[in-house]
Every structure is written in C-alpha cells, then in structure tokens.
Amino acid sequence: MSRDELIRQGRLEASDEEEARRSFFTSRLEALVNWGRKNSLWPMPLGTACCAIELMATVGPRYDLARFGAEALRFSPRQCDVMIVAGTITKKMAPVARRIYEQMPNPKWVIAMGACASSGGMFRSYPTVQGVDEIIPVDLYVPGCPPRPEALILAIMELQKRIERERVAVS
Amino acid sequence: MQVRRHRITWWERLYLPAVVHALGITLRHIFRRKITMQYPEERWNFPDYFRGFPGLVRDQFGRSKCVACYLCEWVCPPKAIHIEAEELPAGDKVEKQPRVFEINMLRCINCGYCEEVCPEQAIFMTRQFEFVAPTRGELIFGKERLLEMGGVRQDPILKWEGK
Numbered sequence: 001m002s003r004d005e006l007i008r009q010g011r012l013e014a015s016d017e018e019e020a021r022r023s024f025f026t027s028r029l030e031a032l033v034n035w036g037r038k039n040s041l042w043p044m045p046l047g048t049a050c051c052a053i054e055l056m057a058t059v060g061p062r063y064d065l066a067r068f069g070a071e072a073l074r075f076s077p078r079q080c081d082v083m084i085v086a087g088t089i090t091k092k093m094a095p096v097a098r099r100i101y102e103q104m105p106n107p108k109w110v111i112a113m114g115a116c117a118s119s120g121g122m123f124r125s126y127p128t129v130q131g132v133d134e135i136i137p138v139d140l141y142v143p144g145c146p147p148r149p150e151a152l153i154l155a156i157m158e159l160q161k162r163i164e165r166e167r168v169a170v171s
Numbered sequence: 172m173q174v175r176r177h178r179i180t181w182w183e184r185l186y187l188p189a190v191v192h193a194l195g196i197t198l199r200h201i202f203r204r205k206i207t208m209q210y211p212e213e214r215w216n217f218p219d220y221f222r223g224f225p226g227l228v229r230d231q232f233g234r235s236k237c238v239a240c241y242l243c244e245w246v247c248p249p250k251a252i253h254i255e256a257e258e259l260p261a262g263d264k265v266e267k268q269p270r271v272f273e274i275n276m277l278r279c280i281n282c283g284y285c286e287e288v289c290p291e292q293a294i295f296m297t298r299q300f301e302f303v304a305p306t307r308g309e310l311i312f313g314k315e316r317l318l319e320m321g322g323v324r325q326d327p328i329l330k331w332e333g334k
Contacts, residue, residue, distance in 0.1 A: 061206055061207060062206055062207065062208060063207075063208060063210060064207045064208075067207070067209075067210075115249065115277060115278060115279065115280055118277040118307065118310075119275065119277035119278050119307065120278075121249055121277075121278060121280060122248050122249035122278070122280050124249065124250065131277075131307065133307070139305060140303055140304070140305055141277060141303070141304055141305070141306070141307060141310060142302075142303055143224070143276040143277045143279065143302050143310055144281065144300060145279070145280035145281050145282075147300070148300055148301075149210075150210055150214070150215075150300075150301055151300060151301045151302070151303070153210050153211075154211075154301050154303050155303045157211070158303045162305075
C-alpha cells in the first residue's frame, strides 16, 4: 500500500511521518555488515620468507595492527578473512597456498606482500611462481623488499576502504 | 633419548596462579612508556641512508638528467627497469634520452645499485616507499611518475653545459 493511499484512508497522518523521521535512524544492513567485516579482519599469515619478519613487526607493539582490528593472526585458514602472502611462493609451495586459500571461508581477501609474492621479485627462475596471482586472486599488491610495516598497514587500511564499498550479496 | 615428562602439581593444575601472574605483567605494562606509533598520523623519522623506491631527477634547468645509457637496466638484479632510448634532435648538447623509462615497483628490491651505477646521477633512491595498488599494472611507473617522485636536484658540476 502506498503512502498516499494510507493518508487517504486516514491510517497515516503527515505528522506521524514527521514523527517517525525524527525518532528512527535507518541505514542499510549492508553498512552494518561491512562495518563489522572491515573492523575484524583476521589475517592468515602465509609467511614463507623475510616478509614474514616484517609482518611480525607489524603485529608487534610498535606498529600494533590491533589498532585496525587485525591483530588476531590465525594459523587455521578456517578462521581467517584475509590472507597475507608474505614471501616467495615456490612451485612446490603453490598447491599448498592454493589449498589454504580454498579452505578459507567466504568472504576472503588476499594481500600480496612484497616483491616475491607480487611478481616473483628477483627470483626470475623456474622454481618460483612469478606472482601469487597465478594461483589465487589477489586484491592488493604491496611493493617493497620487504615492505615496511607502514606499507602493510596502508594496505590493510586500503582493504578496509574497499570492504566498506563492497555489496553484500542478497538473494 | 628418554624424555622426562614433568607431572603438573595440583597448584599448577589450578591455572589461577598463572592467570594472576600474566595479569600482573599486563598491569606492569600499563604504567610503562607507550611505544606504539600511531602510524597514519605519526611517522618514523628516517635516517639519511634510508632507501625507498628509485626516482628520476631533473637538474635546475628542468632537464631530465637521464641519457639512456642502459647501465641501470643492466645492473638491476631483478631486471625491474625497462628503457627505450630515442635520439635528440641535432644541436642539443645531449644525444640521447629515454623515450620509455619504466620501473616495475613490484620487482624492485630497493638495493640502490641503479643509483650507484648511474654516471649522470640521474636516478636516486627516494624516501617514498608506501604504494598499494589493486593491479600489477598500476605499480609499473612510467617516466613522468618517476620524475615526479625524484623532483629537482641541484647539479653543481653541469657536465653538459660546457659542451
């Protein structure tokens, strides 16, 4: 039933509407879901090389990733939201990385941290995967060898911005 | 080797003493000096030798100093640099300049060899290191972007002025 029809039948007065506008705060459910998701990112540390040391520094007290709600590093992919690929992915490690990604529940995001994970870096050779995007979809790339904790925090902040804009699938 | 297993006593099995001990550590840290850096607002003051990503520089006359000698491309360990040279019109003091100068920041390992090898002092390691992009293509920086990163560097020698 439309608003005009309700007013015509006397079941809704214009003042009621005004009252309602003043007493309720409405938003989309999507905004709430995204707010929850972006402030509780649990990273999966796939640390295979020296970038993992920088990743640990990022979570440590000096840079404190907990300020962004992402301090709970979980070593079980079942509990993770964002996979941080920190290090060289070799051809032998590739199936493992893919499997870890597949084990993570949706929604999930991937940050390729550092030169090796993003593009193969200086390991232009046959045993190295030339960029982790050959095996898993990557959301953000962070250059650096290794990237400083600031750069990783910037990536987490950028990811939070992207999650905020995301559409939650409604069916 | 035989491993002696420690049987936990009833006092240890309570776990409460351990919890209290841990809370004591937390309490002690509350009154300590706070060391967390509030990153986006607060930044670390980098020492002079800090190497970020490389950038091209201009001299005080606004000319790009690079003469496309390919030395940096040759020395670059991860082969992140890609140069295509072009000839400058006759009458110019310099013969060559890069038509395309690209550095793939995702390959770059911040080693500083390009700065070290450059005979024209045209490429320098900048202090910039925070880049994030959703695609790999966005992190391949072209000539304009690199010149913007490097800025202007006063050149006291002016090697090409006397020619």
